[in-house]
Amino acid sequence: MRAPCCLLGLITVLTGLFLVTPSFSRNIDELEALVRRNAPENPIRIAIGIRINQIEFVDQKAENFGAVGTLRMEWQDPKLAFEPEADEQFFRVFTPEGFWDFTQKNRIYYPSFTFQNQQRRRFVHQAGFAVLPDGKAFYFEQFSAVMQAPNFDFRKFPFDTQKFFIHVTLNRPAGHAEFVPIENFSRLGDLLGEEEWILTDVHTEVGVHEGFTGLPSSRFSFGFDGYRHLDYYAVRIFLPLFVFAFVTWATFFLEDYRKRIDIAAGNLLIFVAFNFAISGDLPRLGYMTFLDFILIAMFIVTALMIVFNVALRHLEAKGRTEFAKRIDLYTLRWIYPISYFFVVLFAAYRFLYTTSEV
Structure with missing residues (x-):
């Protein structure tokens, strides 16, 4: 459905509410009480489901993702019932504009809604309504949209599991209309086209949240989890880091301390470049990630x-070569490998074991 239809539907609802009030200046609490008093005994129950066909992108820096999906809604309204004519099909089909005109002319409920975490414009590729003689109505829409993902938490990066959501909220206040999930409809497609993430654990939820009118409205949430293909990080990040650490350790077998200093200084520059390359994929976070801690x-x-x-070169220059070699041997055998062992152990405990994801 197009945005003008949603806005017109909202204006119709609010206008109907305000007509019975002496002034437009009443506050939101009074308006909410008025909505509750005028709520029908049996609110319209709208079954809803979302099927994601493609994931266009996951932008970690902007914390959003693009999706192509199918939205389906079903509801029953006796006011939509009709007697098919002799040469008429057993159902009637409407465009969104045509159904809007039809419902407004006959004072019938029009299910306007909002993608609450939508960013930019939502593109509706195909959309239409179908109505059966008994008053059961269907709405189908294929869309592509950019959705905000504010729950991204990168503390366990790259072993993190991120949560993706699509929130659909009814524009009409709760008590007048409410969502219920369509059974066995909402799911992820088989060919999503996303190579970096493994997407799984689809779940749906219906609750009451504040709509953009400021009033409580029914909201349908379609969510799924994503975790990363770790082969990339194992080959492109952790293996090079292990090689860097091994090369630094191997320099202890050189007796020329000046060459050790040159090699270690070169490794230091590599770490700096490595850190810049990795940080380009993530936003500027206010906290440290697992990989940040390892790199630092x-x-x-x-x-x-x-x-x-x-220091060893200084001892050698002072003629204390034997003392320098004893310290060097002790460091080679124990201090250097043990320090890395405790670094990895502490990082795993601090970031992977004790950190709970949002």
Whole structure:
């Protein structure tokens, strides 16, 4: 449905409410009480479902995602019932504009709604209504839209599981109309076209939340979880980090401390470039991620190795070569590998075990 139809539907509802009031200046609490008093005994129940056909993109920096999907709604309204004519089909088909005109002319409920976490414009590729003789109505829409994903939490990156949602809210206040999920309809398609994420765990939920009118409205939530293909991070990030750590450790077998310093300084620059390359995929966060901690820890250890080798070179220049070699051997065997072991162990406990995702 197009935005003008939704706005006109909302204006019709609010105008009907305000006509019985002496002034337009009553506050939202009075308006909500008025809505409750005028609520029908049996609100219209609208069955709704969403099927995602494609995931166009997941933008982690902007914290949104693009999706192509199918929206379906069903409801029963006796005012829509009709007697088919002799040469008429057993159902009537309307365009969104045609159904809007028909409902307004005959004072029939029009199910206007809003994608609450939608960003930018929603493109409706195909849309239409179908009405059966008994008054059962259907709405079908194929759309593409950009949806906000404010629940992204990157603390466990790249072992994080992110939550994706599409929220659809009725424009008419709760008590007048309410959503119920269509059984066995809402799901993800088989060919989503998303290579970075593994998307699973589809779930739906119906609740009452504040609509854009400021009044409580029925909201349908279609959600799914996504976790990353770890092969990429294992080959492109963790394997190079392991190689860097191994190369730094291998320099301890060199007896020339100056060459050690040169190699460690080169590794330090690589860590800096590596950190910039990885940070380009994420927003500027106000917290540290698992991978941030690993990179910073390795950066600090490598910097300490430069300081350590400079100290050994200083001892050698002072003629204390044997003392420098004893310290070097002790560091080679114990301090360096144990330090990395505790860094990884602490990071796993701090970020992967104790951090709960939103």
